[in-house]
Amino acid sequence: MHRWLTWQVQAALNSLGKLIRSPFVTLMTCSVIGVALALPALFFVALQHADVIHDPLQQSVQLTLYLKKNTTDVAAMSLAHEIEKRTDVKTVQPISPTAGYKELQQQMGLDDATTKLLGNPLPWAIIVTPAANYQNPAELNQLSQSLKQFQSVDSIQLDRIWAEQMATLIRLAHRITEALSVLLAAAVLLIINNSIRSATEHHQEEIKLIQLIGGTPGFIRRPFLYTGIIYGVAGAVIAWLLVTLFVFVLQEPIQHLASLYDSDFHLHGMNMSQFLILLLVSSGLGFLGSFLAVARKLSG
Amino acid sequence: MNITLRHVSKRYPNGYLALDNVNFELTAGEFAFLTGHSGAGKSTLLKLIAGIEFANQGQIRVGNYDVTTLKSRHIPFLRRQIGIILQTPNLLMDRPVFDNIALPMVIANASYREIQSRVRAMLAKVDLQHKEKCYPYELSTGEQQRVSIARAIINKPSLLLADEPTGNLDPKLAAEMMHLFQQFNDLGMSILIASHDLALINQCHHRILTLTQGTVCTDG
Ligand SMILES: Nc1ncnc2c1ncn2[C@@H]1O[C@H](COP(=O)(O)OP(=O)(O)OP(=O)(O)O)[C@@H](O)[C@H]1O
Ligand SMILES: [Mg+2]
Numbered sequence: 001m002h003r004w005l006t007w008q009v010q011a012a013l014n015s016l017g018k019l020i021r022s023p024f025v026t027l028m029t030c031s032v033i034g035v036a037l038a039l040p041a042l043f044f045v046a047l048q049h050a051d052v053i054h055d056p057l058q059q060s061v062q063l064t065l066y067l068k069k070n071t072t073d074v075a076a077m078s079l080a081h082e083i084e085k086r087t088d089v090k091t092v093q094p095i096s097p098t099a100g101y102k103e104l105q106q107q108m109g110l111d112d113a114t115t116k117l118l119g120n121p122l123p124w125a126i127i128v129t130p131a132a133n134y135q136n137p138a139e140l141n142q143l144s145q146s147l148k149q150f151q152s153v154d155s156i157q158l159d160r161i162w163a164e165q166m167a168t169l170i171r172l173a174h175r176i177t178e179a180l181s182v183l184l185a186a187a188v189l190l191i192i193n194n195s196i197r198s199a200t201e202h203h204q205e206e207i208k209l210i211q212l213i214g215g216t217p218g219f220i221r222r223p224f225l226y227t228g229i230i231y232g233v234a235g236a237v238i239a240w241l242l243v244t245l246f247v248f249v250l251q252e253p254i255q256h257l258a259s260l261y262d263s264d265f266h267l268h269g270m271n272m273s274q275f276l277i278l279l280l281v282s283s284g285l286g287f288l289g290s291f292l293a294v295a296r297k298l299s300g
Numbered sequence: 301m302n303i304t305l306r307h308v309s310k311r312y313p314n315g316y317l318a319l320d321n322v323n324f325e326l327t328a329g330e331f332a333f334l335t336g337h338s339g340a341g342k343s344t345l346l347k348l349i350a351g352i353e354f355a356n357q358g359q360i361r362v363g364n365y366d367v368t369t370l371k372s373r374h375i376p377f378l379r380r381q382i383g384i385i386l387q388t389p390n391l392l393m394d395r396p397v398f399d400n401i402a403l404p405m406v407i408a409n410a411s412y413r414e415i416q417s418r419v420r421a422m423l424a425k426v427d428l429q430h431k432e433k434c435y436p437y438e439l440s441t442g443e444q445q446r447v448s449i450a451r452a453i454i455n456k457p458s459l460l461l462a463d464e465p466t467g468n469l470d471p472k473l474a475a476e477m478m479h480l481f482q483q484f485n486d487l488g489m490s491i492l493i494a495s496h497d498l499a500l501i502n503q504c505h506h507r508i509l510t511l512t513q514g515t516v517c518t519d520g
Binding site: 205206208209210211212213214215216217219 | 350378380384392393407408
């Protein structure tokens with residue numbers, strides 16, 4: 001066992017030594033692998049942020065009911081009460097034309113003189129927040145339809161729509177990222193497979209000789225497997241560096257943008273477990289790629 | 301290790317019949333020469349015994365192995381018991397002499413200390429003490445041949461198959477190598493040497509197998 005381990009370590013060091021002896025080619029190969037891995041990694045990191053941004057939006061799904069212009073205060077308030085009793089509604093917030101007007105005034109910085117001149121054009125409004133388990137698109141639609149039945153309701157605005165579109169986009173982005181990951185993983189596998197295959201071509205004489213004096217396929221495979229794994233590990237590290245660099249460069253502008261929206265949004269790079277997954281996948285691809293390359297050589 | 305060949309024929313893929321119904325037996329611990337004109341099939345015969353080429357007909361037994369029906373995953377273990385010296389010295393050009401000689405021990409998973417002492421001893425035996433760090437291209441053909449001799453016997457195989465091992469050596473060195481083989485034979489190693497150096501063969505008083513046109517025609 002001790003001896004076996006010693007040889008494993010020696011084979012690994014040998015492979016590393018060979019790679020270091022041709023630094024340019026090695027660096028090129030590792031960089032290509034790194035870039036191929038960095039792309040899906042970046043997408044994953046970005047999407048994780050999209051989920052964070054998106055989450056609070058889902059909480060604030062609201063319907064705004066605009067009542068007909070001639071609705072009296074009493075009618076409006078009783079309608080609000082009636083809606084509040086529904087099981088699919090969590091809260092209602094009636095807003096009188098005066099209250100709405102005040103808010104508008106503040107927001108737009110209009111003075112009293114102008115407003116007196118124009119008169120108050122706003123109708124009664126009721127902001128309805130649906131109950132927590134009535135927030136999916138289908139039930140929201142149903143709620144909206146049934147609220148429309150009320151005589152005094154003029155129109156309903158669904159704040160959900162753009163959030164819904166956002167969610168769809170993010171789902172799509174997730175799909176694309178997954179597809180991209182599979183494609184680029186296949187690319188990494190091919191790159192490593194190809195490098196190792198040309199390495200086996202290079203060491204053809206050596207392989208033949210080792211076979212001649214009784215080397216098992218496992219013995220022949222070992223240094224190539226280590227080379228493949230080293231490629232994978234180096235590629236993962238390069239990918240991590242690229243993602244980190246990317247986050248570092250974008251950190252400031254994004255934070256600036258977030259501050260404009262009064263948000264303390266932070267850009268995060270890869271965390272430890274994500275990096276470990278990347279490392280595992282990448283070295284696994286290295287192992288597989290080289291195993292297949294040597295298997296082809298040994299059977300041929 | 302003993303070798304038994306029964307009705308062995310070898311036809312190369314191009315249709316050429318290199319060996320035709322060859323029969324002979326080499327008992328364990330025996331030392332024999334295989335001779336014959338160029339193209340008689342000496343190298344072919346050695347390759348069949350080592351499982352490098354495969355017979356089309358007949359049976360070849362080497363020790364407990366039936367080479368003719370051997371599964372490819374068992375071949376490495378047969379090869380480890382055979383020291384093979386091919387007609388053309390096939391050394392690793394990008395490794396120094398030391399590494400070339402050490403290779404069979406590396407494959408057999410020996411410890412570095414063991415390897416070091418055995419390689420040094422072998423280097424002395426083939427008279428290459430001072431060439432340990434040289435690369436094969438820095439050696440003469442005769443020196444390369446001696447490296448491949450050292451590599452073949454370093455693991456003390458139970459059978460040595462040598463194809464013209466002294467082809468590029470001067471008579472004195474050739475005799476020295478024969479003496480080395482003799483030492484290993486005295487320790488029980490079976491030896492089969494293909495050679496057409498009749499002068500050298502006659503010095504040694506061993507059994508002589510003569511191949512003519514792919515068949516063993518004289519034996520003794
Ligand atoms: N790979 C091959 N394909 C086809 N024919 C071959 C092959 N190898 C050898 N032969 C033929 O088989 C015959 C025997 O070859 P072999 O190498 O065994 O001869 P040999 O006795 O070792 O000759 P030499 O003394 O010149 O080394 C030769 O005529 C050769 O042309
Ligand atoms: Mg020959």
